[in-house]
Amino acid sequence: MALRFLAKHAVRLVLTVLIAGLLGAALVRIAPAFGVSEQELDPRLSREFVQGQRPEPVGILRYYGQFLYGVAHGDFGESPSLQRPIGELLRERLPVSLENLAFGAGAGIVLGFLCAMVAVVFRSPLARAVPVASSTVLLSLPSAALGLLFLLAGWPPAMALTAVVFPRVYRYSAAVLARSADASHVLAARARGVSPGRILCVHVLPGAAPQLLAIVGMAISLGFPALVPIEAVCDSPGVMQLALKAAMARDLPLLVVLTMVASVVVLIGNAAADISSDVLRRES
């Protein structure tokens, strides 16, 4: 049963990435300047010579097949704008983005959960007012502006991601914990004089754990794309900064690979949260 569940997630992940890659390859293939090189602007070269240099036109599926074959052999192609192998760029920059994601989203999740727990345990307007006000302001600012404000304060880009992830995590987790805290068995425990800390750890958190894990997945799927503007404005050398550079330089092969990489990270985050949440639900 568990194996079947895991296999279903794995198949879904692979299919989504393959279809995303196909869409990306189609975009590259139909892009206006596909197969055109800067050589064609050189007035010293004859039209016949330039046309002779052009690669043979290939269909979208064949192009995608060649691309997948290359990926299977570790060859992601070459970035036309940076004139470097895309695999090499990924090896250099992916760890930076993953580090930003781990620290930034991790801190946002922890902070969001802590604030939500404090609000549920103390149930005072003040315990709610501070996180609600801060999350409202943070939700009203674009992530790129948050990145610049954190840069201005001299803080690392990962903290800007914390500011993006925290308000969403807080809002959802506060709602989930409040619902769990209103359950009849929790009310009974409170009536019997069980301490707030024990109520939280023994009664509220176990009931809300599957939903909280789903929120972790949501934070990852929200956090990784939010790194695009943050890395771009904070000049953090991650893959998401590369994505913006690729977009500005119309480097579609690089963009497609980066979209696939981002999809894999987001889908793995979602799948991990789904699986652990499902396991918890079955156990309870």
Place this chain on the structure above:
Amino acid sequence: MLRWSAVAALLAILAAGLFANWIAPHGYADQDRESPNLSPSRQYPLGTDELGRDRFSRLLYGTRVSLLLAPAAAAISIAVAVALGGFTAYAGAGWARASSLVTDLMLSLPTILILLTVRAMLPLNVSALASIVITCVLIGALNYPPAARVIGAGVDALLKSDFILQARATGQSPGRILIRQLMPGIRPVLIAQFWLLVPVFVMAEANLSLLGLGVSEPMPSWGNLLRELENYSAIPERPWVLAPLGVLMVTVLCLYAILPSGEPA
């Protein structure tokens, strides 16, 4: 009461943007090369930028662009979602599954990267008006999946209801059922989705324009006005450069958050 206050405040801000031609003391592209980076004065209420353009006038025009672009994009998203929801409701199980698969796929992919990819395919050096249209259509068309999921579920629930069954039994045509029975039933969902999408799209436009892929200069929008943050070292000495824009953005987005439920977010 709170909702009506929010509506009134939003309308006032929108009116200031719409009537920018009359309210703004200068045009958004007028340059006074003799007076760049001025502090606030009677002539320039929020000072001037590095090209000598009046910041207050640009804020008013930028408000117009951002506050009109986001609802237009939200309307496009809702239209796509309704078309897909309606289509899958009538087209049979195979099409419904295919449509659901596409929606799932779109939900799994990071929207900002799809936006970047599609925007990179289109010409970057376009007129200001064309850049507004491109940004609006892209944001609206690529962000439909969450709305499609909710609207699709609403349509599905309505189609299983007794009054639709009765309408079918009385021989009403699918078109008539769609217009007379389904649309009124689904209207509250559409309105709620619209008001939820607008602030999201205000932020999407701001992010895209701040990155140089949205509304292009010299037309101001909140996103490209925020580009002044790039010169961040000067901000502590000159808070008037971005503080009014920041306050306006936070205010407007909070007001939008109040609209659907009538309660503070």
